[in-house]
Amino acid sequence: MTNKERKELAEWVVVYAKQCGASEVTTSISHSRSVELEVREKKIETIKESTEMGLSLNIYYNNRYSGHTTNNLYKDDLKSFISEAVEATKYLAADEFRKLPNPSLYPESLDRDLKIYDKNYDLVTPDERIRIAKEIEEIALGQSDNIISVSSGYADSISEVVRVHSNGFVGEKQSTSFWAGAEATVRDMDARPEGYFWGGSRYFSKLPSVEELGKAAVKSALDKVGQSKIASGKYDMLVENKNVPRLLSILFGAMTARALQQKSSFLDGQLNQQIASNKLSVKDNPFLLEGFGSRLYDGEGLASKERTVIENGVLKQFFIDNYYGAKLGMTPNSGSRSNVEFELGDKDQAEIIKGIQKGILVTGFNGGNSNSTTGDYSFGITGFFIENGILVKPINEMNISGNAMDLWQRLVEVGNDPYKYSSVYSPCMLFEGIDFSGM
Amino acid sequence: MTQQEYLEHFGVSESIIKEVIAEGLSKGGDYCDVYFQHTISNVIGLEDKQVNKAYSDIDFGVGIRVLKGDQTGYSFSEEVSIEAMKSAALTAANIADSEQVAEPVEFKSSDLPNYYPIKTSWNEVSIKDKMPYLQKLNDLVFAKDERMVKCNIWFIDETSKVLFANSEGTLTCDYLPMCQLSVSCIAEQNGQKEQNGYNLSGRRGIEFFTENTLVHMANEAVERTVRLFDAVKPKAGEMPVVLAAGSSGILLHEAIGHGMEADFNRKEVSVFSDKIGKKVAADFVTIVDDGTNPNIRGSINVDDEGNPTQCTYLVENGIMKSYLHDKISARHYGVEPTGNGRRESFRHIPMPRMRNTYMLPGPHKKEDIIKSVEYGIYAESFTNGQVMIGAGDFTFYVKSGYLIENGELTKPIKDVNIIGNGPQVLQDIVMVADDLEISEGGWTCGKNGQGVPVSQGLPTVKVSKITVGGVNS
Numbered sequence: 088m089t090n091k092e093r094k095e096l097a098e099w100v101v102v103y104a105k106q107c108g109a110s111e112v113t114t115s116i117s118h119s120r121s122v123e124l125e126v127r128e129k130k131i132e133t134i135k136e137s138t139e140m141g142l143s144l145n146i147y148y149n150n151r152y153s154g155h156t157t158n159n160l161y162k163d164d165l166k167s168f169i170s171e172a173v174e175a176t177k178y179l180a181a182d183e184f185r186k187l188p189n190p191s192l193y194p195e196s197l198d199r200d201l202k203i204y205d206k207n208y209d210l211v212t213p214d215e216r217i218r219i220a221k222e223i224e225e226i227a228l229g230q231s232d233n234i235i236s237v238s239s240g241y242a243d244s245i246s247e248v249v250r251v252h253s254n255g256f257v258g259e260k261q262s263t264s265f266w267a268g269a270e271a272t273v274r275d276m277d278a279r280p281e282g283y284f285w286g287g288s289r290y291f292s293k294l295p296s297v298e299e300l301g302k303a304a305v306k307s308a309l310d311k312v313g314q315s316k317i318a319s320g321k322y323d324m325l326v327e328n329k330n331v332p333r334l335l336s337i338l339f340g341a342m343t344a345r346a347l348q349q350k351s352s353f354l355d356g357q358l359n360q361q362i363a364s365n366k367l368s369v370k371d372n373p374f375l376l377e378g379f380g381s382r383l384y385d386g387e388g389l390a391s392k393e394r395t396v397i398e399n400g401v402l403k404q405f406f407i408d409n410y411y412g413a414k415l416g417m418t419p420n421s422g423s424r425s426n427v428e429f430e431l432g433d434k435d436q437a438e439i440i441k442g443i444q445k446g447i448l449v450t451g452f453n454g455g456n457s458n459s460t461t462g463d464y465s466f467g468i469t470g471f472f473i474e475n476g477i478l479v480k481p482i483n484e485m486n487i488s489g490n491a492m493d494l495w496q497r498l499v500e501v502g503n504d505p506y507k508y509s510s511v512y513s514p515c516m517l518f519e520g521i522d523f524s525g526m
Numbered sequence: 527m528t529q530q531e532y533l534e535h536f537g538v539s540e541s542i543i544k545e546v547i548a549e550g551l552s553k554g555g556d557y558c559d560v561y562f563q564h565t566i567s568n569v570i571g572l573e574d575k576q577v578n579k580a581y582s583d584i585d586f587g588v589g590i591r592v593l594k595g596d597q598t599g600y601s602f603s604e605e606v607s608i609e610a611m612k613s614a615a616l617t618a619a620n621i622a623d624s625e626q627v628a629e630p631v632e633f634k635s636s637d638l639p640n641y642y643p644i645k646t647s648w649n650e651v652s653i654k655d656k657m658p659y660l661q662k663l664n665d666l667v668f669a670k671d672e673r674m675v676k677c678n679i680w681f682i683d684e685t686s687k688v689l690f691a692n693s694e695g696t697l698t699c700d701y702l703p704m705c706q707l708s709v710s711c712i713a714e715q716n717g718q719k720e721q722n723g724y725n726l727s728g729r730r731g732i733e734f735f736t737e738n739t740l741v742h743m744a745n746e747a748v749e750r751t752v753r754l755f756d757a758v759k760p761k762a763g764e765m766p767v768v769l770a771a772g773s774s775g776i777l778l779h780e781a782i783g784h785g786m787e788a789d790f791n792r793k794e795v796s797v798f799s800d801k802i803g804k805k806v807a808a809d810f811v812t813i814v815d816d817g818t819n820p821n822i823r824g825s826i827n828v829d830d831e832g833n834p835t836q837c838t839y840l841v842e843n844g845i846m847k848s849y850l851h852d853k854i855s856a857r858h859y860g861v862e863p864t865g866n867g868r869r870e871s872f873r874h875i876p877m878p879r880m881r882n883t884y885m886l887p888g889p890h891k892k893e894d895i896i897k898s899v900e901y902g903i904y905a906e907s908f909t910n911g912q913v914m915i916g917a918g919d920f921t922f923y924v925k926s927g928y929l930i931e932n933g934e935l936t937k938p939i940k941d942v943n944i945i946g947n948g949p950q951v952l953q954d955i956v957m958v959a960d961d962l963e964i965s966e967g968g969w970t971c972g973k974n975g976q977g978v979p980v981s982q983g984l985p986t987v988k989v990s991k992i993t994v995g996g997v998n999s
Binding site: 181 | 570573577581582596599603675678714720764793795875911914915917919922940942996997
């Protein structure tokens, strides 16, 4: 099925659902292809190729709402799928806030190129994919005599989605992504610590080098050799850039309109209040070229806008989707984030470490969770003990615990090293006086 | 349904399946299997005292796998036309490159046990039939405590039909029901808000949700929530931890279960890679992974590679006995499969996964265990866990429990992470009570991007020390 055929099918779905009695309808039809492979001991361990299609349908019937998905796109089967969806919706309770977004919130133009689609996707050959994974494995194996196992991998995907709403929205999106990396396990007495590193890009030609990926994976494992826990206490905590999103998610989870309306947000009533130290400034940037979270519209068709989320520690906006926005009487601005960018400091991680007298560098989180209603959190960590500006020893089997409102006020320094391989482009961050539990 | 009805349901015949398998073996693969799946899922939700949202999903397709030694080629098709299936089989076949082509053998079907008998198929239960359960549960929650301000309820049902065949002549058919009723509460007292919940899940029919079950669910959800108003954080650091009977089996899942999945051991990356036959715990510690518990969430009549399910002993009287195998690892180790080859769907490659993992009852009494602790915690409900396979470090998140002070349960606790080391914690299990409970919660295990339903169980257990996330004085 071509994109044009998918669009025609989506338009037919909307018309047919209305014929079945739906008041309003939204549908999206997706098509994706992907390849994943894993190499181990210089041969392919697994290779998986897939092509998938899917149709998503949201029915509105006199302020009643339901959502339905299927991977069977045959028109005859879709007819019964749609009519049954409309019938099921009729049983539900009417809810005055269930309606499509106001068309004024849809994008005025979809012409902007966000550079998230590599038109040369089809030129990537099976041999190239295998070569990349094998080269990463070879580089990784050359990093240490202490390696027990390396599994390297490569994955890419191409996705096309059309979206049609009965009140006028029609959108199409094409995107590609390419990822590669490795997992390494090394010897350490009775233990076999593992590490991994994967990097990616929207364009095949911009994949990180095999050297960077292979070396980083083994370094991540070797960094854990000899790890042990240290005494419980309050320590300064420097969080490596790629791990910051775990802490940020405590805030973001409480910033949705749903959390506010359902009284499960510790940030309720905190708009325009200081929720973090003035070192924290966060922007949601959907238009970042080649960004992993870039988009012109969100999953409800709402036009993307650049948003200042937190400015010098002051909460400036919540994430407001269409339904919960209506319930709260707030104008929708998109209920989800896109690319997250930060105001950067002027030092990298190595320079910040030099200034720490006694602290812990967190290089990974191990489990744990947080509570969006209260802000309480508790996470397992691995990393290094820092003394007098030097990494002294690797640590593990320790927890950090506290409350997010306190944690973010303790942010004292932000690095200049945003992580490249995620839609959260976070730098490293230094917090003072965090509760660690160990021995 | 009969085997013939399954074949007709997927629009195939034995000869078509043989043709697809032959295509899969055409490049020299030594084994091929096909996995047809049709799943219908329904979800309805209550929010702000109204059943005002519903979702459904239909998923249909076939996964085709070809093995050459330890190597795997995999592809799937969402169409079951012979052309589409042969094309997918050829893609998977490319893992091999040999002139020697194996021939598929005649199919032998086998009668499977039924570990999930239900009275009414979920296909026969309409949205209208299910709505009163949510409304009733909501009313019970609000009637129970006036501090309740919000209640969210989800009712999920799922029915899967699976047809499996392989080049060794195995042909199996299975019907897998699943359901889950979840309630989440927010309560408010003097401006302080607390959230908690309760859920029940299993391979059950709607008859499981009786009036008494709904009352039990409402009571548990409300009591677990309002108790948190008085909750404190324990001291930070190592201390004795008593795990309540039931869902505390998450300890076993994370501390030992994953590390015993044989794919990690085949690659020698598990901390348990050289521990079979060795003493790892006290004599009274016996841990099993069981697929045969009637109607429990992790039970399976047959695994996703056509192997019979069983109760596998991981640790028996303190001695490590067996890994959890899929086909590849069983061939690698030259042992019989243990029925642990599972996959999320036809889109996914099977691998060793747990089913219901639990510890058998021990010689101690719950009261004596609590009395034996001077200062520690009693962990009762959990949200999630994780493990680092090679290092052996595992964690799990305690949503609620109690402090133990001078041998008695005192103040409630909430939101603390527990972190330990698998082999070490096995040695540190110092008391096991006689009150085994298997959890009926909605547990899903994630591994390599695939989620499968599981359960876990534990008698009351004392671990002499684990690191507890808390506050420093």
